Amino acid sequence: MPSSPIPLPSLGLIGFGAFGRLVAAHLAPLFTLRVHDPFAPESEFTAAGLAPVSLAEAAACPVVILATPVSTLAALVRDIAPHLTPGALVLDVGSVKVRPAQIMRAGLPPGVDIVATHPLFGPQSARDGLRGLKIAVCPVRGDRGPKVGAFLRRALGLTVILTTPEAHDREAAAVQGLTHLIAKVLVAMEPLPTRMTTRSFDLVMQAVGMVRHDAPEVYHAIERENPYAGEVRRRFFELAAQMDEELGEVELASAEV
């Protein structure tokens, strides 16, 4: 990319997995990236034209994005806290928001602003660009939520949904909880027909294809760390069992006739 006439602002990115790399690819033209991930192979950094930095260096940037699994967030927050600068803005990108918002509010120093986000897409759905894809933005501390929203809208073309961690997790419990649950079950049932299919079945399998290669951490965050996911699952199973029973009774009734 052409070098900018004025130095780009630094942005710390902690976590260089599939989603961290997507973040880096889209923010590289706008920021000087300082990326930390002790588990990412050197080759991933090289491929992105980046050199890894220490946790302290990434955390000392004015904007810091946490792109590690939700289950590691508490430990990460503890580790970066001493390195954050006053007035810094910290964002996460996890699939659930209630617990991460609590963890960040409790663990990050008071002078640091916090915006919890959930990009409602992955590398798969972002293959053809970010334009029109959705992101949930939840202000947690400070007043920079709307500014973050405006940036995501204008600079990246995202559709921004300004919400709260609770409202987010309630909706995500249905949206992601159900999609991933259905996908898990269908993948376990494979091989499934590929030839004699209907358009509606093809759509379901296309949805399965979009989430089946998500990291196990994503599935676990969605199903286990969303406080409303269990409720949605139970309701799904209850209704499913009820329908099976209704069908079974009729089968029995017609067998008896």
Add this chain to the structure above:
Amino acid sequence: MPSSPIPLPSLGLIGFGAFGRLVAAHLAPLFTLRVHDPFAPESEFTAAGLAPVSLAEAAACPVVILATPVSTLAALVRDIAPHLTPGALVLDVGSVKVRPAQIMRAGLPPGVDIVATHPLFGPQSARDGLRGLKIAVCPVRGDRGPKVGAFLRRALGLTVILTTPEAHDREAAAVQGLTHLIAKVLVAMEPLPTRMTTRSFDLVMQAVGMVRHDAPEVYHAIERENPYAGEVRRRFFELAAQMDEELGEVELASAEV
């Protein structure tokens, strides 16, 4: 439509519900239709430029398509049998094939050829035309199966899958059984989120939208009259319960720590 210089062959269509009307719309340019359905409102016939005929008149055509619910097929076969002409070709269009094939083979006079079909689409998916849509074709009696397949391919642009009733029902138990089951459960869970959705959830809901308005008879045929549907449902529930248990155990374990 322009009148044909030579008279079009007659085709009897018994059943003028949503699917019967779709059949009529696509075959009207190629056949003189003789449509019977005592339950269809007069207005549907008028809209299609047709006048209803008696069961005997429809059944006396050289080609007869049965487009009534699978559950009524046995009675219908009994009623039309005396009116069929030797050498006639009878086709059905039901969502399952094992039981209808048995019913037709047992109930239709020996001189009548039988081809069981399952168009893998409905009025919804055929909105933009038939081209490329799939149809399963199962020869049941006589050797006209390949000829029927060739006609559907050439005249209507359908993708023809020549198969057996058993092979059809095995695949359909998964394809349609799972789609309809998932759709039923999701519809029962409504209202579901519409704003904060992922692309994969949108695809699943698009699939739900395609089957949710199917006649109840279609759902019942798929789930009850397909001999393999119960097995598929049980496997779906078993795997789903297993996943719920796995997630529940971890929730419990982390709650105890």
